[in-house]
Amino acid sequence: MTQVPTTEHLTRVNGLLYGGDYNPEQWPEEVWKEDAALMREAGVTMVTVGVFSWARLQPGPDTWDFGWLDRLLDLLHAHGIAVDLATATASPPAWLVRAHPEILPVTADGVRLEFGSRQHYCPSSPDYRAAALRVTTALADRYAGHPALALWHIHNEYGDHVTECFCPRSADRFRSWLRDKYGTVDALNHAWGTAFWSQRYGTYDEIEPPRTAPGPVNPTQLLDWRRFCSDALLALHRAERAVLAEHSTLPATTNFMSMFKALDYWKWAEHEDLVSDDAYPDPADPEAHVTAARNYDLMRSLKQGRPWILMEQAPSAVSWRPVNVPKKPGLQRLWSLQALACGADGILYFQWRASRAGAEKYHSALLPHGGTASRGWRETVRFGAELGRLAEIAGSRVVSDAAIVLDWDSWWALESDDHPSARMRWPELLRPWYAALHARGVTVDFVPPHADLTGRPLVLAPSLHLLRTADAERLTAYVRDGGHLVCGPFSGVVDEHDHIHDGGAPGPLAALLGVRVDEFWPVPDGESVPLASGARATLWTEWLETTGAEVLDTYTEGPLTGRPAVTRTTHGSGTARYVSCHLPEAIGTVLDPALAEAGITPNAQLPAGVETTVRVAESGTRYRFLLNHTDSAQDLPATGTDLLTGTPADGRLHLPPLGGAVLREE
Template sequence: MNRPAPTPAASLTRVPGLLYGGDYNPEQWPEEVWAEDAALMREAGVTMVTVGVFSWARLQPGPDSWDFAWLDRLLDLLHSHGIAVDLATATASPPAWLVRADPTVLPVTADGVRLEFGSRQHYCPSSPAYRDAALRLTRALAERYARHPALALWHIHNEYGDHVAECFCPRSAEHFRAWLRERYGTVEALNHAWGTAFWSQRYATYDEIEPPRTAPGPVNPTQLLDWRRFCSDALLALHRAEREVLTEVSPGIPATTNFMSMFKALDYWEWARHEDFVSDDAYPDPSDPRAHVAASLNYDLMRSLKGNAPWLLLEQAPSAVSWRPVNVPKKPGLQRLWSLQALARGADGVMYFQWRASRAGAEKFHSALLPHRGTASRGWAETVRFGAELGRLADVAGSRLDADVAIVLDWDSWWALEGADHPSARMRWPDLLRPWYAALHARGITVTFVPPDADLAGYRAVLAPSLYLLRPEQARRIADHVRGGGHLVCGPFSGVVDIHDHIHDGGAPGPLREVLGLSVDEFWPVPDGESTALASGAEATLWTEWIVPEGAETVDTYASGSLAGLPAVTRHAYGAGTAWYVSGHLAEGIGDVLDRALGAAGVRPVLDVPEGVEVTVRTGAQGTYLFLLNHGDQPARTPLTGAYAAGGTDLLTGRAVHDKVTLEPLGAAVVRVAPVSAPVPESAPGAGSGSGSGLDSDSDSPGGTAP
């Protein structure tokens, strides 16, 4: 079941190589500073900057007044220095004159409080006044700059849903009712979907329906689920409207909007369909020793959203942010390592917030490529050094990652899973996913995220840490994958409800019952601070289930508590494949289950790596690139085996790499792999994170160290 070789991708923009730069806010500075900035950008190797994200009030000082002259001069200056521009539509924060002229532009909370001007993203997604003004601005920008030689990319809006993902005002209520009419047609169909026979909630007309504002008790769960769907769609409609203007006026210029990693409020599967390429804003916490694992997860998602195509890290912090309770800076070398991690996970560029550190405003303590101390600062030295390194990695652009393992992610299921009045409020999608992903990351196994209706052909294994909401047609795709020889590992609380958040006939796992070969008799959540032991030595926290095998064989049992002696982990032969079910939240113990399931599926790590070393492979028209990153605080050696046994050249240092790569703490290597002239044995199946370190070898190759 080998997947086909990846198809080389075109560059994200017309700018060659890997993109490097950051948000530039020249309106915060006297114009005489701009020339200095442009010269320093050249010195640092910057290839593109984002301009105008929060410039609406400067571009349009009043309803019928415009000021583009400063932006004309800026784009001309940047172009003359060889700097491309990612031009924002500036629509993320309406100016004061607009919200004072029409206060209904401002959003309203579920408690009826209208949020005020003075921050950012202060708009109601359903406001006609906001939409009209935003499209007017977008058209004015597109008509003026569509053919400017500096323009390489359109940056639509900014971080949709960041501060305001929903609004409960009367206009939003009208919009919600219109969305419901389109979805259900008759009010009778809506009453069935929402189960309004419960608690006398039946509606006679759509006019009786309001958003799920604060109520005396629990709100109808299907109403809440539809509200989540509507809010994502309402923001997407704004994005698509701006995109349509840009496509009309400036055809051929790519457009993107910056996502926010694994963000609950927006269904990024649907949003990604309307992007030329995916871009992301990511801010791992330097004080968290495991932050790189969560970052890797988010980057894998960004890569997956458009079928493993290259993506762009559009924002990250050069050092400290300004919005955590304690804002820890990045120690020397960490900015470089984490930037290389984005490339290792498929990015074709790394950009930052921001270029020059602000002197005023809420983000004046946020780090920048050019810090407050200027060119004498540590941060500036790292900015210049990394820009030079990116130039040596230019050939990586356009190459791709692929994976044999898919993780199923569905926003509908996420929204429904985290509804109220469930057996446990602790079952939250990110918490269920992280241990599974961490186990794969430690083993050097690359994954692709897929929606539940994806084509699963070619994946050796499909993992579903939780699929609380599952439609029958989605379950059939998963079952067909197993029947055809694939392997499935399914986590607890899956197959519970349908598209309307109604319990499936017969209970869980609903339409997965046949492929898993079992039924769930009763959910058995674990109280806070307690755990349930398994016979294997693993422990379940948060959740367990009383399951009844109906053809599945028991692999592990509960060894303590009320479920002692009952199955905890099962395996079911189904057609030519195998389906595993994990009925408890095993956290650390999930790795052992995945080792067995993935080993049987023939999944192998890229290389056997020491603890703390991350490894991926990108393949493209220019070659194959092996990324090795040492997140640990000790030197690490990784032997090159299998397809990488011939070694190659570390592009960061220009040195030849032979039988192993040695990395200092926070060190990295990007090895252009030499072709293997003869067959070599594959690495051992099911290798763990600590095997094959090669620390006792007397043959050493310097593979790149932290600066």
């Protein structure tokens, strides 16, 4: 489906954003002037300031120090560098923690986590919230009109270290959240299935968070706890956003963390002016670029195709993996181009100048420890110049072909305890489906299960373990109106309360798919089950009964010999396929005929490891990205002018190893 293109800028800064986190409080002021001059040399257009500056801005309960930030913002503005100003609330200062030790979060085992790292706060703490809003108000009041300011940066990486707290205040907030959701305690008892194991509650006051217990905890309680924890952090974000909105009309963002399990980003994105993402693919992983593309497609999809910002990435090595492999020459450029290919309008990094002290002193930076004599600096300057040559793509949108359904409720329910197999994890199930499309040059959007699917030729649901009846009805209507659906295993199993649907799986999709799951049949570790097509299933299979579906493939060994493995139904001009197993190597052979029926033509001319996407401007100008993720040169069919080099491609394009091109297709 081609998104309707529209020219739009994320901030008042024209063109593509370039820069990164700047932490000047780590350096004497005489270094700042040097930094500003080097930023100009590198083509930096925006830096993020103040992310971890709370203790510097507010050294004590009633003591403020804004003078340094005044001078910094004036300096940056004088050098033509815009500022993404953070609210500094990600890490409370020591004086606040000592005055209110109950701010510190508590684990499910009752251990109170200490000061000395970051994000050391309970999301439900009223003292933390009050202090966070106070510093946010002070910043907004002072800097809302500053000419350097282009974007507000709320908090930082919500949930990175603390996604939940089990203290008494969290328990109170959880009970209030449950009252709002269910009303009566009888309704909660029904939703939680508390007739099991004598778990019935007489009042809300009897309910506690799902702390460590003697055995398995109520799965619906756990599901609601996941929902509550996401909402509790979102409430903090919304409170800060409301303060900023009272003082400023500038856009605000908070940096997401790619496909992050703990937070329901569909709900969060509703409260973002623009989406930004922090992404750290592993240079040691040969398939890292596929996972990165998947995450970037999600970021673009969260705001229905609007451009987004890559707020953080590493210029080279990170500091927090067991082995921190640097990016070989050219990889930083290639992976940055990939973010642009997936719809980003800003390429920023952590961080500008490499730290000399602290937990991230070995983390790479745009200005490395070696200074301007280093390889990293030369790449920083070179890519800044290239981004300037790509300025015209800003505001254009990515053309997408297929959609993948992603539901955080289903993710949380799927990975609950005491299931037929603990190996059924959403990222593991999604990976081969996405990789198959990526290898075929098919661009993907993500959609929530309640999305309007009108006009989308192909929708994939690798796993919809939790499925609401209303969402199943939308999928059914989509197929009956001529759409094409491919649904993966262990789908349609439970409702929104994590109760098994009447009749078992696939629940409300049974009539659409024309199948019934008689029994789940997980595959032991290290084993696989062959199919008649030659594919091999791992992790999962199902004893499937057809109730009107055409059988496309069958199992050929073991207890399921001869039973359906892959099926298809037709509904007018629409089709619905059901894949009852995990096919890590062969899911593409199932998707190929579905792509054909949906009228989507894979880019068969692309060699393995070469990625392509298209962005379209409001004027209709098309920009084709061609990215070579291999260590071998590639000669590709292409036409247009490469914006990076100014060179025309008249039918053929030569890409060196790790090379990339952005072609304006006339």
